[in-house]
Amino acid sequence: MATPKRRKAAGTYQAHRERQRRRILDAASQLFDERGIDRVTMADITSESGVQASTIYQYFSSKDDIVWAIVGELMGERGNLAGAAMKDAPNALARITILLGLMAEDLSQNPEKVRFMAQFDAMYARNWPVERLLALESQIHPEPFQFFRKLIKDGIADGSLRPDLDPDLTMHAVMNAVIGAQRRLASLGSKVEAEYGRPIDQLLRESIRILLLGIRGDTAQARSSKRKSTAKSKTRKRSSS
Known part of the structure:
Protein backbone atom coordinates (compact mmCIF):
# COMPACT_ATOMS: atom_id res chain seq x y z
CA MET A 1 0.00 0.00 0.00
CA SER A 62 3.56 13.32 -34.32
CA LYS A 63 2.08 16.70 -35.15
CA ASP A 64 -1.08 14.89 -36.23
CA ASP A 65 -1.54 13.57 -32.70
CA ILE A 66 -1.23 17.11 -31.33
CA VAL A 67 -3.84 18.35 -33.79
CA TRP A 68 -6.26 15.59 -32.80
CA ALA A 69 -5.64 16.21 -29.10
CA ILE A 70 -6.63 19.86 -29.55
CA VAL A 71 -9.72 18.86 -31.54
CA GLY A 72 -10.75 16.45 -28.78
CA GLU A 73 -10.38 19.14 -26.12
CA LEU A 74 -12.39 21.69 -28.10
CA MET A 75 -15.19 19.24 -28.88
CA GLY A 76 -15.33 18.11 -25.26
CA GLU A 77 -15.46 21.66 -23.91
CA ARG A 78 -18.24 22.68 -26.27
CA GLY A 79 -20.20 19.51 -25.62
CA ASN A 80 -20.12 20.14 -21.87
CA LEU A 81 -21.13 23.79 -22.30
CA ALA A 82 -24.02 22.87 -24.58
CA GLY A 83 -25.27 20.13 -22.27
CA ALA A 84 -25.32 22.44 -19.26
CA ALA A 85 -26.92 25.33 -21.17
CA MET A 86 -29.71 23.22 -22.73
CA LYS A 87 -30.62 21.36 -19.56
CA ASP A 88 -33.50 23.63 -18.46
CA ALA A 89 -34.75 24.71 -21.91
CA PRO A 90 -38.57 24.46 -22.15
CA ASN A 91 -38.78 22.73 -25.54
CA ALA A 92 -36.75 21.36 -28.44
CA LEU A 93 -36.69 24.63 -30.39
CA ALA A 94 -35.29 26.39 -27.33
CA ARG A 95 -32.56 23.73 -27.02
CA ILE A 96 -31.60 24.10 -30.67
CA THR A 97 -31.61 27.90 -30.32
CA ILE A 98 -29.24 27.65 -27.36
CA LEU A 99 -26.96 25.20 -29.18
CA LEU A 100 -26.63 27.43 -32.24
CA GLY A 101 -26.32 30.54 -30.08
CA LEU A 102 -23.27 29.02 -28.39
CA MET A 103 -21.69 28.62 -31.82
CA ALA A 104 -22.26 32.32 -32.49
CA GLU A 105 -20.70 33.17 -29.12
CA ASP A 106 -17.68 31.04 -30.00
CA LEU A 107 -17.19 33.02 -33.20
CA SER A 108 -17.17 36.34 -31.35
CA GLN A 109 -15.28 35.24 -28.22
CA ASN A 110 -12.93 32.50 -29.49
CA PRO A 111 -12.33 33.14 -33.20
CA GLU A 112 -8.88 31.55 -33.04
CA LYS A 113 -10.45 28.24 -31.97
CA VAL A 114 -12.99 28.40 -34.78
CA ARG A 115 -10.19 29.18 -37.25
CA PHE A 116 -8.32 26.12 -35.99
CA MET A 117 -11.37 23.94 -36.62
CA ALA A 118 -11.65 25.36 -40.15
CA GLN A 119 -8.04 24.34 -40.79
CA PHE A 120 -8.73 20.93 -39.26
CA ASP A 121 -11.66 20.42 -41.66
CA ALA A 122 -9.39 20.95 -44.67
CA MET A 123 -6.75 18.55 -43.34
CA TYR A 124 -9.36 15.98 -42.31
CA ALA A 125 -10.77 16.01 -45.84
CA ARG A 126 -7.31 15.34 -47.31
CA ASN A 127 -5.48 13.20 -44.82
CA TRP A 128 -7.56 11.31 -42.28
CA PRO A 129 -10.25 8.60 -42.34
CA VAL A 130 -13.79 9.29 -41.17
CA GLU A 131 -13.46 6.42 -38.66
CA ARG A 132 -10.97 8.45 -36.62
CA LEU A 133 -13.38 11.35 -36.22
CA LEU A 134 -16.32 9.06 -35.47
CA ALA A 135 -14.27 7.33 -32.76
CA LEU A 136 -13.42 10.70 -31.20
CA GLU A 137 -17.05 11.86 -31.35
CA SER A 138 -18.21 8.64 -29.67
CA GLN A 139 -15.81 9.26 -26.77
CA ILE A 140 -17.37 12.70 -26.19
CA HIS A 141 -21.00 11.68 -26.76
CA PRO A 142 -21.81 7.95 -27.06
CA GLU A 143 -24.73 8.48 -29.47
CA PRO A 144 -24.60 11.96 -31.05
CA PHE A 145 -26.80 10.98 -34.00
CA GLN A 146 -29.47 9.57 -31.71
CA PHE A 147 -29.36 12.79 -29.69
CA PHE A 148 -30.08 14.86 -32.81
CA ARG A 149 -32.82 12.47 -33.91
CA LYS A 150 -34.52 12.65 -30.51
CA LEU A 151 -34.25 16.44 -30.49
CA ILE A 152 -36.25 16.71 -33.70
CA LYS A 153 -38.79 14.07 -32.65
CA ASP A 154 -39.29 15.86 -29.33
CA GLY A 155 -39.79 19.16 -31.14
CA ILE A 156 -42.42 17.69 -33.44
CA ALA A 157 -44.19 16.19 -30.44
CA ASP A 158 -44.14 19.40 -28.36
CA GLY A 159 -45.18 21.53 -31.34
CA SER A 160 -42.10 23.76 -31.31
CA LEU A 161 -40.84 22.27 -34.62
CA ARG A 162 -42.53 21.68 -37.96
CA PRO A 163 -44.20 18.27 -38.29
CA ASP A 164 -42.69 17.60 -41.74
CA LEU A 165 -39.05 17.59 -40.55
CA ASP A 166 -36.95 14.45 -41.03
CA PRO A 167 -35.54 13.38 -37.62
CA ASP A 168 -32.65 11.55 -39.31
CA LEU A 169 -31.64 14.50 -41.51
CA THR A 170 -32.72 17.88 -40.16
CA MET A 171 -30.16 18.51 -37.42
CA HIS A 172 -27.29 17.25 -39.57
CA ALA A 173 -28.32 19.74 -42.27
CA VAL A 174 -28.70 22.58 -39.78
CA MET A 175 -25.41 21.87 -38.01
CA ASN A 176 -23.44 21.59 -41.24
CA ALA A 177 -24.92 24.86 -42.49
CA VAL A 178 -24.04 26.73 -39.29
CA ILE A 179 -20.61 25.12 -38.90
CA GLY A 180 -19.77 25.94 -42.51
CA ALA A 181 -20.79 29.58 -42.11
CA GLN A 182 -19.10 29.90 -38.70
CA ARG A 183 -15.75 28.55 -39.87
CA ARG A 184 -15.74 30.49 -43.14
CA LEU A 185 -16.49 33.74 -41.32
CA ALA A 186 -13.78 33.06 -38.73
CA SER A 187 -11.22 32.25 -41.42
CA LEU A 188 -11.91 35.36 -43.49
CA GLY A 189 -12.60 37.67 -40.54
CA SER A 190 -12.02 41.33 -41.39
CA LYS A 191 -12.21 40.65 -45.13
CA VAL A 192 -15.84 39.58 -44.76
CA GLU A 193 -16.59 42.64 -42.65
CA ALA A 194 -15.00 44.91 -45.26
CA GLU A 195 -16.94 43.21 -48.05
CA TYR A 196 -20.38 43.24 -46.42
CA GLY A 197 -20.03 46.09 -43.96
CA ARG A 198 -21.27 43.98 -41.05
CA PRO A 199 -19.49 42.22 -38.17
CA ILE A 200 -18.99 38.49 -38.71
CA ASP A 201 -20.88 37.77 -35.48
CA GLN A 202 -23.92 39.63 -36.77
CA LEU A 203 -23.80 37.78 -40.10
CA LEU A 204 -23.74 34.39 -38.37
CA ARG A 205 -26.54 35.28 -35.97
CA GLU A 206 -28.73 36.35 -38.88
CA SER A 207 -28.00 33.05 -40.65
CA ILE A 208 -29.02 31.19 -37.50
CA ARG A 209 -32.20 33.27 -37.12
CA ILE A 210 -33.28 32.42 -40.67
CA LEU A 211 -32.55 28.72 -40.18
CA LEU A 212 -34.58 28.65 -36.97
CA LEU A 213 -37.51 30.32 -38.72
CA GLY A 214 -37.39 27.52 -41.28
CA ILE A 215 -37.73 24.71 -38.74
CA ARG A 216 -39.97 26.21 -36.08
CA GLY A 217 -43.50 24.94 -35.69
CA ASP A 218 -46.71 26.90 -36.01
CA THR A 219 -46.95 28.51 -32.57
CA ALA A 220 -50.73 28.78 -32.84
CA GLN A 221 -50.89 25.09 -33.72
CA ALA A 222 -48.58 24.28 -30.80
CA ARG A 223 -50.84 26.21 -28.39
CA SER A 224 -53.91 24.50 -29.82
CA SER A 225 -52.30 21.07 -29.42
CA LYS A 226 -51.40 21.90 -25.83
CA ARG A 227 -55.00 23.01 -25.09
CA LYS A 228 -56.39 19.82 -26.63
CA SER A 229 -53.96 17.70 -24.64
CA THR A 230 -54.93 19.50 -21.43
CA ALA A 231 -58.66 19.08 -22.20
CA LYS A 232 -58.21 15.35 -22.87
CA SER A 233 -56.31 14.97 -19.61
CA LYS A 234 -59.11 16.69 -17.66
CA THR A 235 -61.73 14.52 -19.38
CA ARG A 236 -59.84 11.34 -18.43
CA LYS A 237 -59.58 12.50 -14.82
CA ARG A 238 -63.35 13.23 -14.64
CA SER A 239 -64.14 9.86 -16.21
CA SER A 240 -61.99 7.99 -13.71
CA SER A 241 -63.46 9.81 -10.70
Missing part, protein backbone atom coordinates in the same frame (compact mmCIF):
# COMPACT_ATOMS: atom_id res chain seq x y z
CA ALA A 2 1.37 3.41 -1.00
CA THR A 3 2.41 5.70 1.82
CA PRO A 4 1.12 9.30 1.98
CA LYS A 5 4.58 10.49 0.94
CA ARG A 6 4.58 8.27 -2.16
CA ARG A 7 1.02 9.31 -3.06
CA LYS A 8 2.04 12.96 -2.78
CA ALA A 9 5.08 12.35 -4.98
CA ALA A 10 2.94 10.55 -7.57
CA GLY A 11 0.42 13.42 -7.56
CA THR A 12 3.20 15.99 -7.96
CA TYR A 13 4.68 14.05 -10.88
CA GLN A 14 1.26 13.75 -12.56
CA ALA A 15 0.65 17.48 -12.15
CA HIS A 16 4.08 18.16 -13.69
CA ARG A 17 3.26 15.97 -16.68
CA GLU A 18 -0.09 17.71 -17.16
CA ARG A 19 1.62 21.14 -17.09
CA GLN A 20 4.09 20.00 -19.72
CA ARG A 21 1.33 18.59 -21.89
CA ARG A 22 -0.56 21.86 -21.54
CA ARG A 23 2.52 23.86 -22.58
CA ILE A 24 2.89 21.74 -25.70
CA LEU A 25 -0.78 22.08 -26.70
CA ASP A 26 -0.91 25.82 -25.97
CA ALA A 27 2.27 26.47 -27.96
CA ALA A 28 1.00 24.37 -30.87
CA SER A 29 -2.39 26.13 -30.85
CA GLN A 30 -0.73 29.55 -31.03
CA LEU A 31 1.56 28.51 -33.86
CA PHE A 32 -1.26 26.87 -35.80
CA ASP A 33 -3.25 30.10 -35.64
CA GLU A 34 -0.32 32.34 -36.55
CA ARG A 35 1.21 30.25 -39.36
CA GLY A 36 -1.33 27.59 -40.31
CA ILE A 37 -1.18 23.94 -39.32
CA ASP A 38 0.53 22.87 -42.56
CA ARG A 39 3.42 25.30 -42.02
CA VAL A 40 4.20 24.31 -38.43
CA THR A 41 6.73 21.57 -37.66
CA MET A 42 7.44 19.58 -34.52
CA ALA A 43 10.69 21.55 -34.26
CA ASP A 44 8.66 24.77 -34.20
CA ILE A 45 6.46 23.41 -31.40
CA THR A 46 9.55 22.29 -29.46
CA SER A 47 11.06 25.76 -29.71
CA GLU A 48 7.84 27.61 -28.84
CA SER A 49 6.90 25.38 -25.91
CA GLY A 50 10.35 25.22 -24.35
CA VAL A 51 9.87 21.47 -23.88
CA GLN A 52 12.66 19.21 -25.14
CA ALA A 53 11.93 17.22 -28.28
CA SER A 54 12.54 13.92 -26.49
CA THR A 55 9.96 14.92 -23.88
CA ILE A 56 7.37 16.03 -26.47
CA TYR A 57 7.54 12.60 -28.10
CA GLN A 58 6.64 11.02 -24.77
CA TYR A 59 3.25 12.73 -25.10
CA PHE A 60 2.65 12.89 -28.85
CA SER A 61 4.14 10.72 -31.59
Whole structure:
Protein backbone atom coordinates (compact mmCIF):
# COMPACT_ATOMS: atom_id res chain seq x y z
CA MET A 1 0.00 0.00 0.00
CA ALA A 2 1.37 3.41 -1.00
CA THR A 3 2.41 5.70 1.82
CA PRO A 4 1.12 9.30 1.98
CA LYS A 5 4.58 10.49 0.94
CA ARG A 6 4.58 8.27 -2.16
CA ARG A 7 1.02 9.31 -3.06
CA LYS A 8 2.04 12.96 -2.78
CA ALA A 9 5.08 12.35 -4.98
CA ALA A 10 2.94 10.55 -7.57
CA GLY A 11 0.42 13.42 -7.56
CA THR A 12 3.20 15.99 -7.96
CA TYR A 13 4.68 14.05 -10.88
CA GLN A 14 1.26 13.75 -12.56
CA ALA A 15 0.65 17.48 -12.15
CA HIS A 16 4.08 18.16 -13.69
CA ARG A 17 3.26 15.97 -16.68
CA GLU A 18 -0.09 17.71 -17.16
CA ARG A 19 1.62 21.14 -17.09
CA GLN A 20 4.09 20.00 -19.72
CA ARG A 21 1.33 18.59 -21.89
CA ARG A 22 -0.56 21.86 -21.54
CA ARG A 23 2.52 23.86 -22.58
CA ILE A 24 2.89 21.74 -25.70
CA LEU A 25 -0.78 22.08 -26.70
CA ASP A 26 -0.91 25.82 -25.97
CA ALA A 27 2.27 26.47 -27.96
CA ALA A 28 1.00 24.37 -30.87
CA SER A 29 -2.39 26.13 -30.85
CA GLN A 30 -0.73 29.55 -31.03
CA LEU A 31 1.56 28.51 -33.86
CA PHE A 32 -1.26 26.87 -35.80
CA ASP A 33 -3.25 30.10 -35.64
CA GLU A 34 -0.32 32.34 -36.55
CA ARG A 35 1.21 30.25 -39.36
CA GLY A 36 -1.33 27.59 -40.31
CA ILE A 37 -1.18 23.94 -39.32
CA ASP A 38 0.53 22.87 -42.56
CA ARG A 39 3.42 25.30 -42.02
CA VAL A 40 4.20 24.31 -38.43
CA THR A 41 6.73 21.57 -37.66
CA MET A 42 7.44 19.58 -34.52
CA ALA A 43 10.69 21.55 -34.26
CA ASP A 44 8.66 24.77 -34.20
CA ILE A 45 6.46 23.41 -31.40
CA THR A 46 9.55 22.29 -29.46
CA SER A 47 11.06 25.76 -29.71
CA GLU A 48 7.84 27.61 -28.84
CA SER A 49 6.90 25.38 -25.91
CA GLY A 50 10.35 25.22 -24.35
CA VAL A 51 9.87 21.47 -23.88
CA GLN A 52 12.66 19.21 -25.14
CA ALA A 53 11.93 17.22 -28.28
CA SER A 54 12.54 13.92 -26.49
CA THR A 55 9.96 14.92 -23.88
CA ILE A 56 7.37 16.03 -26.47
CA TYR A 57 7.54 12.60 -28.10
CA GLN A 58 6.64 11.02 -24.77
CA TYR A 59 3.25 12.73 -25.10
CA PHE A 60 2.65 12.89 -28.85
CA SER A 61 4.14 10.72 -31.59
CA SER A 62 3.56 13.32 -34.32
CA LYS A 63 2.08 16.70 -35.15
CA ASP A 64 -1.08 14.89 -36.23
CA ASP A 65 -1.54 13.57 -32.70
CA ILE A 66 -1.23 17.11 -31.33
CA VAL A 67 -3.84 18.35 -33.79
CA TRP A 68 -6.26 15.59 -32.80
CA ALA A 69 -5.64 16.21 -29.10
CA ILE A 70 -6.63 19.86 -29.55
CA VAL A 71 -9.72 18.86 -31.54
CA GLY A 72 -10.75 16.45 -28.78
CA GLU A 73 -10.38 19.14 -26.12
CA LEU A 74 -12.39 21.69 -28.10
CA MET A 75 -15.19 19.24 -28.88
CA GLY A 76 -15.33 18.11 -25.26
CA GLU A 77 -15.46 21.66 -23.91
CA ARG A 78 -18.24 22.68 -26.27
CA GLY A 79 -20.20 19.51 -25.62
CA ASN A 80 -20.12 20.14 -21.87
CA LEU A 81 -21.13 23.79 -22.30
CA ALA A 82 -24.02 22.87 -24.58
CA GLY A 83 -25.27 20.13 -22.27
CA ALA A 84 -25.32 22.44 -19.26
CA ALA A 85 -26.92 25.33 -21.17
CA MET A 86 -29.71 23.22 -22.73
CA LYS A 87 -30.62 21.36 -19.56
CA ASP A 88 -33.50 23.63 -18.46
CA ALA A 89 -34.75 24.71 -21.91
CA PRO A 90 -38.57 24.46 -22.15
CA ASN A 91 -38.78 22.73 -25.54
CA ALA A 92 -36.75 21.36 -28.44
CA LEU A 93 -36.69 24.63 -30.39
CA ALA A 94 -35.29 26.39 -27.33
CA ARG A 95 -32.56 23.73 -27.02
CA ILE A 96 -31.60 24.10 -30.67
CA THR A 97 -31.61 27.90 -30.32
CA ILE A 98 -29.24 27.65 -27.36
CA LEU A 99 -26.96 25.20 -29.18
CA LEU A 100 -26.63 27.43 -32.24
CA GLY A 101 -26.32 30.54 -30.08
CA LEU A 102 -23.27 29.02 -28.39
CA MET A 103 -21.69 28.62 -31.82
CA ALA A 104 -22.26 32.32 -32.49
CA GLU A 105 -20.70 33.17 -29.12
CA ASP A 106 -17.68 31.04 -30.00
CA LEU A 107 -17.19 33.02 -33.20
CA SER A 108 -17.17 36.34 -31.35
CA GLN A 109 -15.28 35.24 -28.22
CA ASN A 110 -12.93 32.50 -29.49
CA PRO A 111 -12.33 33.14 -33.20
CA GLU A 112 -8.88 31.55 -33.04
CA LYS A 113 -10.45 28.24 -31.97
CA VAL A 114 -12.99 28.40 -34.78
CA ARG A 115 -10.19 29.18 -37.25
CA PHE A 116 -8.32 26.12 -35.99
CA MET A 117 -11.37 23.94 -36.62
CA ALA A 118 -11.65 25.36 -40.15
CA GLN A 119 -8.04 24.34 -40.79
CA PHE A 120 -8.73 20.93 -39.26
CA ASP A 121 -11.66 20.42 -41.66
CA ALA A 122 -9.39 20.95 -44.67
CA MET A 123 -6.75 18.55 -43.34
CA TYR A 124 -9.36 15.98 -42.31
CA ALA A 125 -10.77 16.01 -45.84
CA ARG A 126 -7.31 15.34 -47.31
CA ASN A 127 -5.48 13.20 -44.82
CA TRP A 128 -7.56 11.31 -42.28
CA PRO A 129 -10.25 8.60 -42.34
CA VAL A 130 -13.79 9.29 -41.17
CA GLU A 131 -13.46 6.42 -38.66
CA ARG A 132 -10.97 8.45 -36.62
CA LEU A 133 -13.38 11.35 -36.22
CA LEU A 134 -16.32 9.06 -35.47
CA ALA A 135 -14.27 7.33 -32.76
CA LEU A 136 -13.42 10.70 -31.20
CA GLU A 137 -17.05 11.86 -31.35
CA SER A 138 -18.21 8.64 -29.67
CA GLN A 139 -15.81 9.26 -26.77
CA ILE A 140 -17.37 12.70 -26.19
CA HIS A 141 -21.00 11.68 -26.76
CA PRO A 142 -21.81 7.95 -27.06
CA GLU A 143 -24.73 8.48 -29.47
CA PRO A 144 -24.60 11.96 -31.05
CA PHE A 145 -26.80 10.98 -34.00
CA GLN A 146 -29.47 9.57 -31.71
CA PHE A 147 -29.36 12.79 -29.69
CA PHE A 148 -30.08 14.86 -32.81
CA ARG A 149 -32.82 12.47 -33.91
CA LYS A 150 -34.52 12.65 -30.51
CA LEU A 151 -34.25 16.44 -30.49
CA ILE A 152 -36.25 16.71 -33.70
CA LYS A 153 -38.79 14.07 -32.65
CA ASP A 154 -39.29 15.86 -29.33
CA GLY A 155 -39.79 19.16 -31.14
CA ILE A 156 -42.42 17.69 -33.44
CA ALA A 157 -44.19 16.19 -30.44
CA ASP A 158 -44.14 19.40 -28.36
CA GLY A 159 -45.18 21.53 -31.34
CA SER A 160 -42.10 23.76 -31.31
CA LEU A 161 -40.84 22.27 -34.62
CA ARG A 162 -42.53 21.68 -37.96
CA PRO A 163 -44.20 18.27 -38.29
CA ASP A 164 -42.69 17.60 -41.74
CA LEU A 165 -39.05 17.59 -40.55
CA ASP A 166 -36.95 14.45 -41.03
CA PRO A 167 -35.54 13.38 -37.62
CA ASP A 168 -32.65 11.55 -39.31
CA LEU A 169 -31.64 14.50 -41.51
CA THR A 170 -32.72 17.88 -40.16
CA MET A 171 -30.16 18.51 -37.42
CA HIS A 172 -27.29 17.25 -39.57
CA ALA A 173 -28.32 19.74 -42.27
CA VAL A 174 -28.70 22.58 -39.78
CA MET A 175 -25.41 21.87 -38.01
CA ASN A 176 -23.44 21.59 -41.24
CA ALA A 177 -24.92 24.86 -42.49
CA VAL A 178 -24.04 26.73 -39.29
CA ILE A 179 -20.61 25.12 -38.90
CA GLY A 180 -19.77 25.94 -42.51
CA ALA A 181 -20.79 29.58 -42.11
CA GLN A 182 -19.10 29.90 -38.70
CA ARG A 183 -15.75 28.55 -39.87
CA ARG A 184 -15.74 30.49 -43.14
CA LEU A 185 -16.49 33.74 -41.32
CA ALA A 186 -13.78 33.06 -38.73
CA SER A 187 -11.22 32.25 -41.42
CA LEU A 188 -11.91 35.36 -43.49
CA GLY A 189 -12.60 37.67 -40.54
CA SER A 190 -12.02 41.33 -41.39
CA LYS A 191 -12.21 40.65 -45.13
CA VAL A 192 -15.84 39.58 -44.76
CA GLU A 193 -16.59 42.64 -42.65
CA ALA A 194 -15.00 44.91 -45.26
CA GLU A 195 -16.94 43.21 -48.05
CA TYR A 196 -20.38 43.24 -46.42
CA GLY A 197 -20.03 46.09 -43.96
CA ARG A 198 -21.27 43.98 -41.05
CA PRO A 199 -19.49 42.22 -38.17
CA ILE A 200 -18.99 38.49 -38.71
CA ASP A 201 -20.88 37.77 -35.48
CA GLN A 202 -23.92 39.63 -36.77
CA LEU A 203 -23.80 37.78 -40.10
CA LEU A 204 -23.74 34.39 -38.37
CA ARG A 205 -26.54 35.28 -35.97
CA GLU A 206 -28.73 36.35 -38.88
CA SER A 207 -28.00 33.05 -40.65
CA ILE A 208 -29.02 31.19 -37.50
CA ARG A 209 -32.20 33.27 -37.12
CA ILE A 210 -33.28 32.42 -40.67
CA LEU A 211 -32.55 28.72 -40.18
CA LEU A 212 -34.58 28.65 -36.97
CA LEU A 213 -37.51 30.32 -38.72
CA GLY A 214 -37.39 27.52 -41.28
CA ILE A 215 -37.73 24.71 -38.74
CA ARG A 216 -39.97 26.21 -36.08
CA GLY A 217 -43.50 24.94 -35.69
CA ASP A 218 -46.71 26.90 -36.01
CA THR A 219 -46.95 28.51 -32.57
CA ALA A 220 -50.73 28.78 -32.84
CA GLN A 221 -50.89 25.09 -33.72
CA ALA A 222 -48.58 24.28 -30.80
CA ARG A 223 -50.84 26.21 -28.39
CA SER A 224 -53.91 24.50 -29.82
CA SER A 225 -52.30 21.07 -29.42
CA LYS A 226 -51.40 21.90 -25.83
CA ARG A 227 -55.00 23.01 -25.09
CA LYS A 228 -56.39 19.82 -26.63
CA SER A 229 -53.96 17.70 -24.64
CA THR A 230 -54.93 19.50 -21.43
CA ALA A 231 -58.66 19.08 -22.20
CA LYS A 232 -58.21 15.35 -22.87
CA SER A 233 -56.31 14.97 -19.61
CA LYS A 234 -59.11 16.69 -17.66
CA THR A 235 -61.73 14.52 -19.38
CA ARG A 236 -59.84 11.34 -18.43
CA LYS A 237 -59.58 12.50 -14.82
CA ARG A 238 -63.35 13.23 -14.64
CA SER A 239 -64.14 9.86 -16.21
CA SER A 240 -61.99 7.99 -13.71
CA SER A 241 -63.46 9.81 -10.70
